[in-house]
Amino acid sequence: MSHDLDSQTAQLLQRLRRKEGTWQDWGQGCQHLQKAGHSPQAIFEATGIEPIHQNQLIIAVQVAQSLRAGNASPSVLAYFQERGSDLLYELRVLSQRDRVAAATLIVEKQLDGATVHEVCRALKTMSYQKGESEDFTDTLGDRIGHYYWQLARQQRDLAQRSRLIAQGFRFVDSEKGRRALETLLTDLTVVSATPQPRLPLYRLETAEELPYLIPVAGCAPLTAAALTAVPALKPTGAFSLVDVERPLTVVALPGWQVLLNAVDPVALLWPVAELPAELPSSDNLIPITQVLLIVDRGRQEWQGDRYLLIEETTAEPLRLAWYPQAPSAPILGQLLLVLRPAQILDNTVNRELWLLEE
Incomplete structure (x- = not known):
């Protein structure tokens, strides 16, 4: 039995070293090896996959599994079958419902990594402000548009303000939300942002x-x-x-x-x-x-x-x-x-x- 396990591990390491299969196969392989007691450093030395990339692949696989559990459409699941591990990794901070909606948005609008990172930050931020706006609905696009509307109101630099408004228009769904963004094109009043408090971080030194x-x-x-x-x-x-x-x-x-x-x-x-x-x-x-x-x-x-x-x-x-x-x-x-x-x-x-x- 032990010999069979050693043989299976050797075969798995070889497939990872040769990058056989899809990124989901690599993530599942790294997860299997780590659960079997292999350290990320040992896996790196045997396969060339760096520990930080192993972590990204494993988490992206878990997000992909949550998309399947959340009944994401076949076209969305197929899109991420052979690509997009870095994009799914960004979705880790979202709830399962938002993951499915965000993954669908990525496919529909062909978003890149930097934009997906901003979108996830927007959704995470707006999750603490539910029901606080009369102009934006609770749809995914309106929550993102609301986030950019808030940032644009706080921006004095006109070029940066225009960029944020354009990003809001890119995602907003409702007509009321679009009108709220349009008012920022003529109303240049700057609303000071309420500073977010710092986390009370302590560290044990000794x-x-x-x-x-x-x-x-x-x-x-x-x-x-x-x-x-x-x-x-x-x-x-x-x-x-x-x-x-x-x-x-x-x-x-x-x-x-x-x-x-x-x-x-x-x-x-x-x-x-x-x-x-x-x-x-x-x-x-x-x-x-x-x-x-x-x-x-x-x-x-x-x-x-x-x-x-x-x-x-x-x-x-x-x-x-x-x-x-x-x-x-x-x-x-x-x-x-x-x-x-x-x-x-x-x-x-x-x-x-x-x-x-x-």
């Missing part, structure tokens, strides 16, 4: 900025059963998403290296009085009665420079201690860190915007 979620076993005194009953959390994806299957208390800590290197970390609330060593003095005068321990359940071997969480007897609570030699009692984990509570005297300061001069 691993420490990404919170690391750790399950909390509870507050001491604890039993071994309470410690082992806590499920491990497995972050996945670029944003370290965590799927919690049942009610669970978690604590979010910075992505410190000691946590990233842990095998199976668990948090425990621990009285300061029961720590095996005295905490260093703090400049803050607020007394600390409780700290947060992070214990790695995945490391249950003795090390001379580590504090250990042990179960001396099943009848006694867990104990945190240091042993110069390996203890006879079961080791349930190694201590990774002791965390003091945050000493923030005024939380409102963190919510205020600060302007800093560079």
Whole structure:
């Protein structure tokens, strides 16, 4: 079976390398290879199809499939059978209904890539303004014409204004829409555009900025059963998403290296009085009665420079201690860190915007 799969993969790579079939065959082939575990770079090295082109082909194939599902006419489907992958790629931002209508428009008016890009931007923009005009209907052509009408009203440059009006006439369907565009030829009033707000974009620069979620076993005194009953959390994806299957208390800590290197970390609330060593003095005068321990359940071997969480007897609570030699009692984990509570005297300061001069 494995030999057959290898043979099929080799044949597919050969067809892609020779550019056999249509662009839809290439897109389906790239998609099949990527789903089978081949990286875009490996496919590029074997076929010469660059990763960015692979992505364009795969998405264009998906758009073509949505056209078939949306009952696009046979002539439209035939038009894109052997060409137009770049045009269908632009339609990815549209709804299925608009994709079918836009694809039909492309065929009817023989639109090029730059025009299709503008048309898709127009439809996407106008999708947020439904029902806001008395002069334009909800047809595809009128929505595009309405978009160019809005841009033309905001344009002071007469040549650019005329170009936008001409584009509006090219697509508008209704008579009322045409009259609205015609008024711009004589009414040269400029309407200032309402600036679109910038996206509130943030980026995590370091691993420490990404919170690391750790399950909390509870507050001491604890039993071994309470410690082992806590499920491990497995972050996945670029944003370290965590799927919690049942009610669970978690604590979010910075992505410190000691946590990233842990095998199976668990948090425990621990009285300061029961720590095996005295905490260093703090400049803050607020007394600390409780700290947060992070214990790695995945490391249950003795090390001379580590504090250990042990179960001396099943009848006694867990104990945190240091042993110069390996203890006879079961080791349930190694201590990774002791965390003091945050000493923030005024939380409102963190919510205020600060302007800093560079």
